[in-house]
Amino acid sequence: MSxxxxxxDDFDAMRALRLEALRLHPEAFAADLDAEEAASREEWLQRLASATTFGGFVGDTLSGMAVYSQPARRKIAHTASLGAMYVRESARGSGLGDAIMEAVLAKAAEEAEQIQLTVNAENARAIAFYKRHGFFEIGCLPHALCVNGRYYDELSMLRTFAR
Ligand SMILES: CC(C)(COP(=O)(O)OP(=O)(O)OC[C@H]1O[C@@H](n2cnc3c(N)ncnc32)[C@H](O)[C@@H]1OP(=O)(O)O)[C@@H](O)C(=O)NCCC(=O)NCCS
Incomplete structure (x- = not known):
């Protein structure tokens, strides 16, 4: 894996993986599947350019991803963000997610003092994964997500680097 x-050049595989994530796990992400499906190639490429999307490959197959971003504004530039974390089911538990996370954390440690994310409070697997990578809970937004009429709370989690 790599x-x-x-x-x-990764546009087609990345779009397919992201849409798969939203289709299979609508409660794990704030983005709406129909809006993502409708987004133009230019919008996707703009996102690829404005943030760092890490891809995890099993052989040549894109099987996982995460989006790392750091604000341009100087007053908040020390807090990076992680989003769109996804590992295809066949690659879960294989270490691919760890490898993607390690790439994200290495970049964050170079550029920022801390990195934040949000996660559905019922997503026990993702929460365990994030905790293993040094994130801790800093808050909870009740009813943050509404998916098909059902509400979910969302945890905010933070990982800090040496200050
Ligand atoms: C979240 C995700 C990226 C983690 O990658 P992964 O390869 O599954 O992660 P791992 O198997 O390395 O680690 C998951 C941890 O949860 C544990 N776990 C597995 N199933 C679990 C469950 N049902 N409940 C609680 N913990 C569970 C594993 O034992 C492991 O624990 P450990 O870290 O103490 O060893 C992946 O599961 C995924 O893409 N899920 C669907 C999309 C998603 O939820 N994305 C997160 C959006 S915030």
Whole structure:
């Protein structure tokens, strides 16, 4: 397995993986599947350019991803963000997620003082995964997500680096 930053040439595989994530796990992500399906190639490429999307590969197959971003505004630039974390079911528990997370954390440690994420409070697997990578809970937003009429709370989690 390998991890690298995704580029414009990865567009088709990245779009397919992201849409798979939203289709199979609507309660895990704030993004709406129909809006993502409707997004133009230019919008996807703009996102690839404005944040760092790490892709995890099993052989040549893109099987996992995460989006790392750091604000441009100086007053908040020390807090990076992680989102869109997804590992295809066949690659879960294989270490691919760990490899993607290690790439994210290495970049964050270089550029920022801390990194934040949000996660559905009922997503025990993801929470365990994030805790193993040094994230801790800093808050909870009740009813943060509404998926098909059902509400979910969302945890905010933070990982800090040496200050
Ligand atoms: C979250 C995700 C990226 C983690 O990757 P992964 O390969 O599954 O993670 P791992 O197997 O390395 O670690 C998961 C941990 O949860 C544990 N776990 C597995 N199933 C679990 C369950 N049903 N309940 C609680 N913990 C569970 C594992 O034992 C492991 O624990 P450990 O860290 O103490 O060893 C992946 O599961 C995924 O893509 N899920 C669907 C999308 C999603 O939820 N994304 C997160 C959005 S915030």
């Amino acid at each position: 991890v690298r930053r995704l580029i414009a």
